[in-house]
Amino acid sequence: MVSISGICSPSPALRLRRSLPILPSSCIRYLRPPRSIVGLPRSSSSAASSSAIPAEKIKNGAVEKDPIKLWHRYVDWLYQHKELGLFLDVSRIGFTEEFFDQMEPKLQKAFRAMQDLEKGAIANPDEGRMVGHYWLRNPKLAPNSFLRLQIENTLDAICKFADDVINAKIKPPSSSAGRFTQVLSVGIGGSALGPQFVAEALAPDNPPLKIRFIDNTDPAGIDHQIAQLGPELASTLVIVISKSGGTPETRNGLLEIQKAFREAGLDFSKQGVAITQENSLLDNTARIEGWLARFPMFDWVGGRTSEMSAVGLLPAALQAFISSFFFSSSDFSGILFHELRFIIGIDIKEMLVGASLMDEANRTTVVKDNPAGLLALCWSWASGGIGSKDMVVLPYKDSLLLFSRYLQQLVMESLGKEFDLDGNRVNQGLTVYGNKGSTDQHAYIQQLREGVHNFFVTFIEVLHDRPPGHDWELEPGVTCGDYLFGMLQGTRSALYANDRESITVTVQEVTPRSVGALIALYERAVGIYACLININAYHQPGVEAGKKAAGEVLALQKRILAVLNEASCKEPIEPLSLEEIAERCHVPEQIEMIHKIVAHLAANDRALIAEGSCGSPRSIKVFLGECNVDESYA
Numbered sequence: 190m191v192s193i194s195g196i197c198s199p200s201p202a203l204r205l206r207r208s209l210p211i212l213p214s215s216c217i218r219y220l221r222p223p224r225s226i227v228g229l230p231r232s233s234s235s236a237a238s239s240s241a242i243p244a245e246k247i248k249n250g251a252v253e254k255d256p257i258k259l260w261h262r263y264v265d266w267l268y269q270h271k272e273l274g275l276f277l278d279v280s281r282i283g284f285t286e287e288f289f290d291q292m293e294p295k296l297q298k299a300f301r302a303m304q305d306l307e308k309g310a311i312a313n314p315d316e317g318r319m320v321g322h323y324w325l326r327n328p329k330l331a332p333n334s335f336l337r338l339q340i341e342n343t344l345d346a347i348c349k350f351a352d353d354v355i356n357a358k359i360k361p362p363s364s365s366a367g368r369f370t371q372v373l374s375v376g377i378g379g380s381a382l383g384p385q386f387v388a389e390a391l392a393p394d395n396p397p398l399k400i401r402f403i404d405n406t407d408p409a410g411i412d413h414q415i416a417q418l419g420p421e422l423a424s425t426l427v428i429v430i431s432k433s434g435g436t437p438e439t440r441n442g443l444l445e446i447q448k449a450f451r452e453a454g455l456d457f458s459k460q461g462v463a464i465t466q467e468n469s470l471l472d473n474t475a476r477i478e479g480w481l482a483r484f485p486m487f488d489w490v491g492g493r494t495s496e497m498s499a500v501g502l503l504p505a506a507l508q509a510f511i512s513s514f515f516f517s518s519s520d521f522s523g524i525l526f527h528e529l530r531f532i533i534g535i536d537i538k539e540m541l542v543g544a545s546l547m548d549e550a551n552r553t554t555v556v557k558d559n560p561a562g563l564l565a566l567c568w569s570w571a572s573g574g575i576g577s578k579d580m581v582v583l584p585y586k587d588s589l590l591l592f593s594r595y596l597q598q599l600v601m602e603s604l605g606k607e608f609d610l611d612g613n614r615v616n617q618g619l620t621v622y623g624n625k626g627s628t629d630q631h632a633y634i635q636q637l638r639e640g641v642h643n644f645f646v647t648f649i650e651v652l653h654d655r656p657p658g659h660d661w662e663l664e665p666g667v668t669c670g671d672y673l674f675g676m677l678q679g680t681r682s683a684l685y686a687n688d689r690e691s692i693t694v695t696v697q698e699v700t701p702r703s704v705g706a707l708i709a710l711y712e713r714a715v716g717i718y719a720c721l722i723n724i725n726a727y728h729q730p731g732v733e734a735g736k737k738a739a740g741e742v743l744a745l746q747k748r749i750l751a752v753l754n755e756a757s758c759k760e761p762i763e764p765l766s767l768e769e770i771a772e773r774c775h776v777p778e779q780i781e782m783i784h785k786i787v788a789h790l791a792a793n794d795r796a797l798i799a800e801g802s803c804g805s806p807r808s809i810k811v812f813l814g815e816c817n818v819d820e821s822y823a
């Protein structure tokens with residue numbers, strides 16, 4: 190067993206990481222296009238509204254097609270972050286020089302708003318909150334020392350806890366394994382999507398702890414995860430994540446897991462960890478029940494921007510381990526023995542470094558040197574600043590499969606708002622979908638290439654195919670990775686040939702640093718774009734409406750059960766029609782929902798059909814199989 194310590198900051202371990210040499214910032218040079226940008230189609234349109242929506246951006250396919258002009262546009266606009274090894278190619282988005290000039294002042298205003306946000310302004314006015322996810326990877330930016338210490342102390346606690354778990358200093362009380370072997374993360378939305386994306390992207394092939402997720406209140410899904418754990422439930426660390434501490438789906442998952450622990454004769458508190466706001470329902474439960482550990486979430490970190498908080502960092506840190514190998518050398522004094530220790534798996538400090546480097550790049554006010562600003566510019570042009578086109582996210586790398594799902598929440602829960610900051614009804618948004626290439630070429634690219642033109646594409650290109658020395662030519666001079674590369678480039682060209690615009694983000698390889706950078710890039714792009722369209726990106730009123738409506742359905746179900754119970758306790762039992770149920774619940778207008786609830790109850794043998802069938806709502810009569818005299822439904 191390799192001695193493991195220092196998951197986050199190993200003792201002088203040499204990181205065998207294939208990353209670009211660390212260059213002083215003075216070495217970082219961005220390609221700056223000249224003012225007169227070559228190859229830009231001149232727009233004959235003028236801004237159609239305050240958000241500079243060109244009346245008609247591309248007339249009859251008037252995107253630049255001349256390959257030499259396109260080459261100059263490509264080179265002139267190519268953004269490069271040398272230290273991250275990240276490129277951004279916006280040349281296949283056809284914004285004009287006029288559009289750029291129109292947007293420049295709006296972008297400058299957005300940059301100032303982001304500066305204020307990072308200084309602690311109330312950037313979430315609807316909830317009266319600061320927006321501080323950028324401080325998580327650069328604590329000295331926090332507006333006061335209390336917040337800075339909270340961030341630093343939490344990171345230290347995460348590292349220490351992960352070390353102790355992986356080192357088996359913290360272990361389950363009743364497992365023959367003598368250590369934790371599984372992580373079960375229970376959470377939903379931002380309390381799941383980030384950890385899921387990062388696990389899929391970065392988890393080593395055989396991590397010391399395998400992570401799985403319960404991210405819904407589907408009993409079959411929960412049963413499936415518990416069944417797959419089997420006897421390893423005894424060596425499973427359960428992390429329950431909920432910023433609010435009260436999300437129904439997460440609470441249900443917890444209750445179901447705790448039931449499984451009871452049935453297995455296990456003490457959940459010895460294997461449970463909570464990540465939530467202090468004094469939330471979940472936090473108080475974990476404290477009172479004496480769970481293994483609790484980590485804080487902060488009200489100034491939104492769920493969809495929480496990957497760099499304990500929400501993302503703890504699950505990630507548990508999927509890493511340090512490996513070592515020894516070698517000797519000799520000199521005048523004799524033989525020297527060396528230990529080379531390196532992190533395998535998810536190095537969360539590297540994630541934070543990648544995000545921090547990207548944040549720094551996005552603080553420049555020179556639009557062409559600001560990758561997030563460039564993305565916001567492209568989104569404004571491509572979707573008209575009103576979401577008129579969808580953003581198709583296509584990573585050509587299997588491990589980035591969940592990036593588009595992650596971006597769906599980050600982008601759509603941030604931008605999909607009914608009102609702008611001035612109270613105007615705008616019904617804003619930017620739709621995100623996609624999975625991975627080249628797989629998706631065999632699913633919906635046909636429509637993208639020839640069908641309805643209601644999208645633009647974001648390609649995510651990863652240059653490294655395999656670790657050095659592991660590649661293999663399946664044909665003379667051709668590897669599998671060459672095909673993947675060719676498919677990406679071919680799709681980009683084929684779409685553009687038919688006037689379909691695209692952005693390409695290129696990274697060297699999928700590493701904690703590049704994943705951190707990608708997350709930071711899109712967090713900032715969403716923030717800047719939200720400023721451009723004048724909406725609050727940091728609240729989610731629409732979701733609260735859905736939660737409230739779900740509560741009303743459950744309340745109606747309880748009333749239905751009470752009415753059916755009363756009728757079923759009669760001698761003889763009185764089966765009821767839907768009309769009779771609606772009348773006795775005093776909600777005749779809810780008869781359709783009553784039908785749906787009865788159908789769900791009957792499908793699960795919780796209500797019995799006396800006459801008719803669910804397919805003939807007017808004929809159906811139902812009752813309960815048992816009379817529940819204490820009427821706990823009330």
Ligand SMILES: O=P(O)(O)OC[C@H]1O[C@](O)(CO)[C@@H](O)[C@@H]1O
Binds near residue numbers: 377431435491729732
């Ligand atoms: O972490 P919590 O509070 O359980 O919320 C889960 C998710 O639900 C939302 O509040 C609404 O979807 C998201 O913003 C959040 O990520």
